[in-house]
Amino acid sequence: MQKKTALYKMIWREITSSKARFFSILFLILLGVGFFAGLQATGPNMLKTADDYFDQQNLYDLHIQSNYGLDEEEYALLDDKEEIEALEGHYSSDVLFGEDRLVIKLIGYDEENQLNQFRVDEGRLPERPNEIALDYSDVITSQYELGDEVMIYSGNKDSNLSDTVSESTYTVVGFVTSPRFITNDSRGQTTIGRGQLDAFGVVQADVFTLDVYTDLFVTFKASANQSMYSDTYIDQMKDYKDTYEPALEDVGTGRLDQIKADAEEEVEEGRTEIEEAKQELSDAEQELTEAKTELETGKEELELAEADLEEAFLELDREEQNYREGVDTFEQEMIKAKKQLRDQEETLEESEQQVQDGLSEIEAGLNQLNEPFVDLVTQETALLDQRDQIRQLNQQLTALFQTPTDQLTDGMKQDWIDETAEVTFNETSLSSLLQGYFNGTVTQEEIKTVIASTDASLTSGISELRTNINEINTQRAELETQQQELEGSLQEIEAGKEALEDARTDLNNQRTETEQELADGRRQLDEGWAEYDQGLSELEEARVDLAQGQADYEEGLQTFNEERQDAERDIEEAEQELDDALEELDTLEAPTYYLTVRHDNGQLVEFEDNAERMSDLATIFPVVFFLIAALVTLTTVTRMIEEQRIEMGTLKALGYTDRDIQKKYYLYALSATLFGAILGLALGYTLLPKVIFNAYQILYNLPPLALDFYWSFTLISLAVALFSSLVTAWYVLRKDLKTTPAILMRPKAPKVGKRILVERITPLWRRMNFMQKVTARNLFRYKQRMLMTVIGISGCAALIITGFGLKGAVEGIVDLQFGRVMNYEAVVALDSAASSTEKEVYRDIIADNETIEASLMVYQETLDANKSGVTPQDVTMFVPENPAELDQFVQLKNRTSAETFDLEKDGAIITEKLATLFEVEKGDDLTLTTADDDALTVTVGGVVENYAGHYLYLSPDIYESMQSTVLEYNAELLKYPYSEDFEAELSDALSDSDYVITTSYNQSMLNLFEDSMESLNIVVVVLIVSAAGLAFIVLYNLTNINVSERIRELSTIKVLGFYDNEVTMYIYRENIILTLMGIVAGGLFGRLLHIFVLDTASMDNMMFNPSLSWTSYLYAAILTMVFSTMVMLMMHRKLKHVDMIEALKSNE
Amino acid sequence: MSYVRVVDEFKRYTMGENTIVANNGISFDVEQGQFAVILGPSGAGKSTVLNILGGMDSPDEGHIYVENNDISQYSKKQLTTYRRDDVGFVFQFYNLVPNLTARENIELASQISPDALDVDEVMESVGLTDRRDNFPAQLSGGEQQRVAIARALAKNPKLLLCDEPTGALDIETGKQILRLLQKTARDFNTTVIVITHNGQIAPMADRVIYIHDAKVKEIVENPRPRSVDEIEW
């Protein structure tokens, strides 16, 4: 136990102290094992994935079709079979679809169906009659979305869509994948359109109106536990197919009788129908005659009504006249009465005016009197007042005069003066008189006289006034009497007026009454007119109706006359048809049955081929890989053991057994190998198949890869890995351990210097400088390692070259095919059943287009090439109208001999890959199968260069000599300088033409093609990356060994004063030369590998460009040099830190 | 000023926890054209000081002057240049490149040296003209060591350092080698420093430096060095 732990410790120390070496062994093994196991597993994984998928979707084992469809009889026959697991009848039909008239296979789907289950990628399957689920392929998904409305059209001019399906418009409800079609681009052949199906669509089975099934699908109990790629499965299915075919044919004979009976019955029915049609025709004639009579009656009635209306008009007119007259009379009378009234009124008003005037005069007179009367009275009053004043003053003065003047006080005097200041008498005032009196100038008497005379004049004035007043009063009385008289006459006038008013009122009343009467009369008259108008318009309508009736009748008559001819012709034709049908029935043959098993489906077989091709690739590449890995591992282990001779010798001298000593190395090698192998297996089994399969998923509609583990590959890779490390270890150890410890402990003599070959070539040797000589000598000193390095590098370079070469080959196809081989840009598929006008229109479109350089009518058909041991191939046949022109559109040149062919002369020309696959040469016969299952045998007149697809070019003479049918050209090749805009324009113009079914453009094929080539590119990238990785590890490892082996030498030159880069170059100069040699050798080796790989990787319908571009070599050289430089930089770092003293110390 | 001056030089090696002092304050001088011998027991630190002197290692402390240049301060690159231009080194185990002939081994050094001597002349001076095209494996030990010396001399170094050049040789051959070295110092005015265990060689030297226990124990000046042939051993 103790010993063991010491041993493990030693191993652990060994590993940690030489990490680089341990991991380089580990990685080499990892790469080798991973690459080998991964690539090997890819093919089987792919097949398993497909097989699982088919099992899951319950893909048919046997598919039966017949040109008569399949009826209860066939179904019943199979239903009885013990070995059948499931049997289902399905409906399908090939139709045109959407605006582009894609050719699709319409498949009926029923929820109950178990077989060929669809995988729903988006949306759902149809649940209603007018729903459709479409193919989940680029062609469809690039144009349609869920919810789109789409139309389908009959693919055949002679048949109606409704004969097959009840609906023509559908809503897209889903996108699905069918296990029947696993590739993304091909859906098989058809007899309509271009002959190639574009896609499929799924509708409810109920939508089909067919009487019989179109397909019967069968699965067998025996297939349940078998891989469909196993030989037992294939054989068993073939057996079933072979037994069922005759059995079905027996049933078919019975069906033919039934069909005949049914047909005869139908003919009878047809006859009845014809009779009915005839009857219908005469019925129609009868109806027309009746209509005519009715029209006549109507006309007479109309005329009568017209006369009535005329009379009514005259009557109304008369009454209108009367009415007008009445109104006039009334108006005149009214005017007269009104005038009378107005005259009377005027007279009255005149007399009233006169009276009023009189009254006014009197008034004025009275007023005139008033003023003088008042004046007089006022004067009288004033005179009376004056007289009273004077008499009163007189009395007071008398009292004053009685008192002597001197007795009177001055005050009293003044009061008297003041009070009498205003009393005046003719120019003299009393006060001045009194003044005079007081002053004594005036006497009392004088004053008394003055007063008395004033009194007298006043009294006489008063009496005069009284006389005047009386006179006025008399005048006034007179006037008042006159006034009263006038007022009396005024009253009389008023009375007259009232009488007049009454008369007016009477007149008005009378007028209202009359007017009322007149209005009534008017209304009646209006009603009368309205009635008349009504009558008039009714009459008009009746007239229009009658005219319409007449027109209808005439039209009916015309139609009838026309249709009668058609109908009579139809009837005649139908009768003819019935006769023909009866005749045809006699020539009718029994139904033909087409039985296909899974392996008759080219797509499934192609997939198998692809998977197997992967396995082929998986053999050669990993072997190269593994070989390199093993060689380098061997070198590494050898070196490791050699480095430790002393340790081994010492252990041996100490008495350890050989076994103990070996154990360490075995365990070291084993652990590096095992870890590397396990990691490699884990990565290889998961990563590589997935990466590669992902690439294939561009081509195939398959579920994600089913990963699997394979004991065989695991064991093989483990065995090789262990062999390359353990056996090397064993071999080297055995040799070393045989020698004595003494010898072991002495360092193994450094490799003895020797003259090398180059030195013998003296002139060359002399011309080399010192360092070149040293390098040359060193190169040949370690021959084994030199060889190893060259092999390793050349292997990696070869892998890289092959990788790039494969990429170039794949990419080259596109350029060569569309650049060199096919010189036309588009193929227009034409409907030969189109009318001549439609054809004319199309011809004009092409002829008028100035961009189109040339066009060529061809007959195009897809043929089948079959041969046992070869996968069936689709071959496109072109029969050009003008064979001499074909070489303008397609290059007709042999690739190797550069011989050019002429279709006119050589008759039948096939493409290279087809010739290779079917092993035919110029002069041999090749038999192909047409879509109608006829054989077509041609003598090959030439084999031409072609990279994608298979073509047969045939001259019309030969074709017609072999086929009974007349050659009808159904396609045209167009040649024009490509531009995206022009193509869009062209496609627009062509889509309007009814002659054109569809146009396929090489540019879009090219795009599709490039997509599918992507898949191979990924494989190539995997290859290049792995090879580059390997190259790096190989270089690193070998350089590392070289350095450690020569560390003493390197230290010596370091001591001698070599600078760091000189030291690195001292050793790396050799590496550069080895790398260059490796690249050169790799170029040669890579070329061979490339040819081999192209051969195995090639697809049946594709030929790779076998030439290898110089760029592939260049890339490989550059990559290898880059890795070499990287390794050099790493070594440079390492050498810089070498301890020279340590290295030179002992004599090791 | 002496041509070579080692001043208070220390070199320590740390091995995990304990430190080994290989040179513990070593100081000595050697004059130009002198033939100096370093003597001392195994593990004394002779090789260490010689390696430092040869520019293959640097001291931890102290200074080393060669022709008044302090090489202890040199960068790695400068040290390489110093080795390339100024130093010739002879090892106990010759360290010839096995894949090169005798002449080529010498050329290896002369190719990179600025004032290299003519290869053939050097070969003649070490008496190997006949063996010029032989590979090391075809030569005896003495012949190999002579090739090694020739390789060192071909550079025309200012300093020739030899670490036990006679250690792997028999007495007679060893003498031959020593004679060659002494002659070199005389004829080319090259400063030669030789490490040896053999104390009997001491009288040959112009100066003998005794190193013991990582220190210089004694330096003995020899006013009249004897020739090899005068020495008995």
Ligand SMILES: Nc1ncnc2c1ncn2[C@@H]1O[C@H](COP(=O)(O)OP(=O)(O)OP(=O)(O)O)[C@@H](O)[C@H]1O
């Ligand atoms: N790289 C190294 N690492 C650790 N210790 C070292 C190293 N080189 C030398 N030594 C130690 O330094 C001391 C001096 O060694 P040196 O080689 O100089 O001795 P020497 O005098 O040359 O001995 P000898 O005569 O045996 O060659 C010794 O003890 C040695 O173990």
Ligand SMILES: [Mg+2]
């Ligand atoms: Mg020593």
